[in-house]
Amino acid sequence: xxxxxxxxxxxxxxxxxxxxxxxxxxxxxxxxxxxxxxxxxxxxxxxxxxxxxxxxxxxxxxxxxxxxxxxxxxxxxxxxxxxxxxxxxxxxxxxxxxxxxxxxxxxxxxxxxxxxxxxxxxxxxxxxxxxxxxxxxxxxxxxxxxxxxxxxxxxxxxxxxxxxxxxxxxxxxxxxxxxxxxxxxxxxxxxxxxxxxxxxxxxxxxxxxxxxxxxxxxxxxxxxxxxxxxxxxxxxxxxxxxxxxxxxxxxxxxxxxxxxxxxxxxxxxxxxxxxxxxxxxxxxxxxxxxxxxxxxxxxxxxxxxxxxxxxxxxxxxxxxxxxxxxxxxxxxxxxxxxxxxxxxxxxxxxxxxxxxxxxxxxxxxxxxxxxxxxxxxxxxxxxxxxxxxxxxxxxxxxxxxxxxxxxxxxxxxxxxxxxxxxxxxxxxxxxxxxxxx
Amino acid sequence: xxxxxxxxxxxxxxxxxxxxxxxxxxxxxxxxxxxxxxxxxxxxxxxxxxxxxxxxxxxxxxxxxxxxxxxxxxxxxxxxxxxxxxxxxxxxxxxxxxxxxxxxxxxxxxxxxxxxxxxxxxxxxxxxxxxxxxxxxxxxxxxxxxxxxxxxxxxxxxxxxxxxxxxxxxxxxxxxxxxxxxxxxxxxxx
Numbered sequence: 001x002x003x004x005x006x007x008x009x010x011x012x013x014x015x016x017x018x019x020x021x022x023x024x025x026x027x028x029x030x031x032x033x034x035x036x037x038x039x040x041x042x043x044x045x046x047x048x049x050x051x052x053x054x055x056x057x058x059x060x061x062x063x064x065x066x067x068x069x070x071x072x073x074x075x076x077x078x079x080x081x082x083x084x085x086x087x088x089x090x091x092x093x094x095x096x097x098x099x100x101x102x103x104x105x106x107x108x109x110x111x112x113x114x115x116x117x118x119x120x121x122x123x124x125x126x127x128x129x130x131x132x133x134x135x136x137x138x139x140x141x142x143x144x145x146x147x148x149x150x151x152x153x154x155x156x157x158x159x160x161x162x163x164x165x166x167x168x169x170x171x172x173x174x175x176x177x178x179x180x181x182x183x184x185x186x187x188x189x190x191x192x193x194x195x196x197x198x199x200x201x202x203x204x205x206x207x208x209x210x211x212x213x214x215x216x217x218x219x220x221x222x223x224x225x226x227x228x229x230x231x232x233x234x235x236x237x238x239x240x241x242x243x244x245x246x247x248x249x250x251x252x253x254x255x256x257x258x259x260x261x262x263x264x265x266x267x268x269x270x271x272x273x274x275x276x277x278x279x280x281x282x283x284x285x286x287x288x289x290x291x292x293x294x295x296x297x298x299x300x301x302x303x304x305x306x307x308x309x310x311x312x313x314x315x316x317x318x319x320x321x322x323x324x325x326x327x328x329x330x331x332x333x334x335x336x337x338x339x340x341x342x343x344x345x346x347x348x349x350x351x352x353x354x355x356x357x358x359x360x361x362x363x364x365x366x367x368x369x370x371x372x373x374x375x376x377x378x379x380x381x382x383x384x385x386x387x388x389x390x391x392x393x394x395x396x397x398x399x400x401x402x403x404x405x406x407x408x409x410x411x412x413x414x415x416x417x418x419x420x421x422x423x424x425x426x427x428x429x430x431x432x433x434x435x436x437x
Numbered sequence: 438x439x440x441x442x443x444x445x446x447x448x449x450x451x452x453x454x455x456x457x458x459x460x461x462x463x464x465x466x467x468x469x470x471x472x473x474x475x476x477x478x479x480x481x482x483x484x485x486x487x488x489x490x491x492x493x494x495x496x497x498x499x500x501x502x503x504x505x506x507x508x509x510x511x512x513x514x515x516x517x518x519x520x521x522x523x524x525x526x527x528x529x530x531x532x533x534x535x536x537x538x539x540x541x542x543x544x545x546x547x548x549x550x551x552x553x554x555x556x557x558x559x560x561x562x563x564x565x566x567x568x569x570x571x572x573x574x575x576x577x578x579x580x581x582x583x584x585x586x587x588x589x590x591x592x593x594x595x596x597x598x599x600x601x602x603x604x605x606x607x608x609x610x611x612x613x614x615x616x617x618x619x620x621x622x623x624x625x626x627x
Contacts, residue, residue, distance in 0.1 A: 023463045026484070051507065154602070158607065170582065175513065181491065274596075278596060278597055278600060281597065281600035281601055281604065282600065284600075284604050285600065285603060285604055285607070287605050288604055288608060289607065297573070298573075298577045299573050299576040299577045299580060302577060302580035302581065302584060303580055305584065305603060305607070306580060306583050306584055306587065308607065309584075309587050309606070309607060312607070312610040312611065312614055313610065315492060315586070316487060316491075316610070316613060316614055316617060317483070317487060319614065319617040319618055319621055320483050320484075320486040320487040320490060320617065321479075321483045322621050323477065323483075323617070323621050323624065324479055324482035324485075324486055326485040326621065326624050326625060327624060328482075329465075351472050417617045
C-alpha cells in the first residue's frame with residue numbers, strides 16, 4: 001500500500017537520522033501502521049484512524065507483555081516500529097501474533113527508549129485503562145532494564161512519561177520525547193542511582209550511607225524545566241518509573257532519575273535524594289517508636305523520638321537504682337539469677353547451668369564471629385572489663401586509692417582496651433558454660 | 438541473631454553485664470581490703486550498675502553501628518566532661534537569638550493575620566506559610582541538636598546517619614531495659 005511504503009521509508013529515514021525527528025513522525029507512523037493493518041476498512045481520514053492506530057498499538061503492547069519485556073522496549077522504538085510494520089499486516093488479522101525478537105531492536109530501543117517507552121505508554125495510556133498498571137510497570141521495568149544494560153552508551157535518559165490522560169498523554173509524550181531526543185545525543189554523563197526501591201526494601205537501603213560517601217552527582221544542566229507544562233503534573237510522575245531500582249549492580253555512583261517537571265540540577269537532585277533518605281529513616285523510626293503511626297512531619301517525629309529515648313534512658317537509670325538497692329554488695333547472686341532468668345529463654349538446658357563463675361574468666365565464649373572482626377566492640381577479655389570498670393568507678397569516686405591502684409591515665413585504659421582486641425586469641429568453643437547461642 | 442530483640446543478644450548482654458559487675462565488685466573488694474571497709478554508697482552502686490549495663494550493651498552489639506564505640510570511649514575516659522561547660526554560653530546565645538527571631542516571626546505573622554481584613558489574603562498566606570516553614574525548620578534543627586546530644590557519638594554524624602543510629606540505639610535501649618527489668622525481678626524474687 002502506498003501509505004505503508006511511504007510510512008516505512010519515512011521511518012527508515014527517521015531512524016537513520018537518529019533520534020531527532022522521530023516523535024514528530026510518531027503519529028504518522030502509527031497512523032501508517034494502522035493504515036496498513038486495519039483490515040477491512042480502508043480509512044482515508046487521519047483523525048479517526050489515529051484512534052484505531054493507538055488502540056491497535058495498545059493491543060500490540062498488551063500482547064507483547066506476555067512476551068519478554070525487552071520486546072516491548074524494542075517495539076517502542078521507532079526502529080522497532082519499522083521492524084514490526086512489515087509483519088504486522090500478516091499478523092494482525094490473526095489476532096496479534098508474536099513479534100520477532102531482535103536484539104538490534106533492543107539496542108536501538110534502549111537508545112531511544114526515553115521517548116519510545118513514554119510514547120507508547122502515552123499512546124496506550126488513555127485507551128487501555130485496565131491495562132495501565134501492568135503495562136506501565138512493564139514499560140518502566142523494561143526501559144530501566146534496557147538502560148541498565150546499555151549504561152555504557154551513557155545517554156542521559158529523560159524521564160519516561162507515565163501520562164495517564166488520553167490525548168494529553170500522547171501530546172506530552174511527544175513533547176517530552178522531543179526534549180529527550182534532543183538530549184539523548186548529549187555527551188554521556190554519570191547518573192546517580194539510589195539503592196532503594198520506592199516503597200520497598202528499606203534494609204538494603206540502609207547500606208546507602210556507606211556508598212553515599214563515594215557518590216558523585218552529575219546531571220544535565222538543561223532544563224527538564226524546559227519541558228512544557230502538561231497536564232501530567234509532577235504529582236503523577238512518581239513511583240517506579242522515576243527511579244532505577246536495580247540494586248544488584250552496585251557502582252560507585254548512585255543513579256537517580258529526575259522526575260517529571262522537577263529541576264535536575266545536581267544540587268536539587270542531591271537534595272531530593274537526601275530528603276528521601278531522611279523520610280525513609282523517619283518511617284523506620286515510626287515503626288520503632290510506639291504511638292507514632294499517625295504522626296507526620298519531621299519536627300513532631302523528632303520530638304517523639306527524643307521523648308522516647310529520654311524515657312528509655314530514665315528507665316535504665318531507675319532499674320539500675322533498683323538493682324543497687326536490692327543487692328548491697330554488687331554480687332548479683334549469679335547462679336541463682338541465671339538459673340531463674342535463663343530458664344525463661346527457650347532452649348537452654350538447665351543441666352549446663354552448673355558452672356562456676358571462675359570458669360568464665362579464662363575465656364569469653366563468643367558466638368558471633370562479627371565480634372571478632374569488630375574493632376572497638378569486640379571485647380574478649382574480662383581484664384578489659386575490669387580496667388574499664390576501674391576507670392569508671394575511680395573517676396566517679398575521685399579517691400586517692402583508685403589512683404594508686406590504676407597507676408595510669410584513663411586514656412591509657414582506652415588505648416589498652418582497643419589494641420588488646422587485635423591480639424586476643426579468640427576462640428569459639430561450643431557452649432561450655434551453658435550459653436547456647 | 439542480628440536484631441537486638443533476639444535471645445542471643447540478650448544473653449550476650451547478660452553475660453557481659455555479669456562480667457563487668459564482677460570486675461566492679463572485685464575492684465570494690467580490693468579497694469576495701471587495702472584501705473578498710475569501704476562500702477559503696479547507693480549512688481555509686483547505681484552508677485556502677487548503669488555503666489556496666491551500658492558497656493555490656495555496647496559490647497554485645499557487635500559491629501554495625503557507631504554508638505557502641507562512643508559509649509566505650511566515653512566510659513574509658515570520663516574526664517571529657519570538663520570541656521562541655523565552656524561551650525554552653527555560646528549555645529545559650531544562639532538559642533536566645535533563635536528564640537528572638539522566632540518570636541518576631543510569630544509577631545509579624547499574627548499581626549498580618551489580624552490586621553488587614555480581606556485584601557491581600559494571598560500575601561498574608563504567603564507570609565504565614567513562609568513564617569511557619571521557617572519555624573518548622575528551626576524546630577527541626579533544634580530537635581536534631583538535642584537528639585545528637587542524647588545519642589552517644591551523635592555529634593559527628595550527619596542527619597541521615599544520625600537517624601540511622603537513632604533507630605539502632607532505640608532498639609537496643611529497649612532490649613537493655615527489658616533485660617534489666619528481668620534481672621531486677623529475678624533478684625527480687627530470690
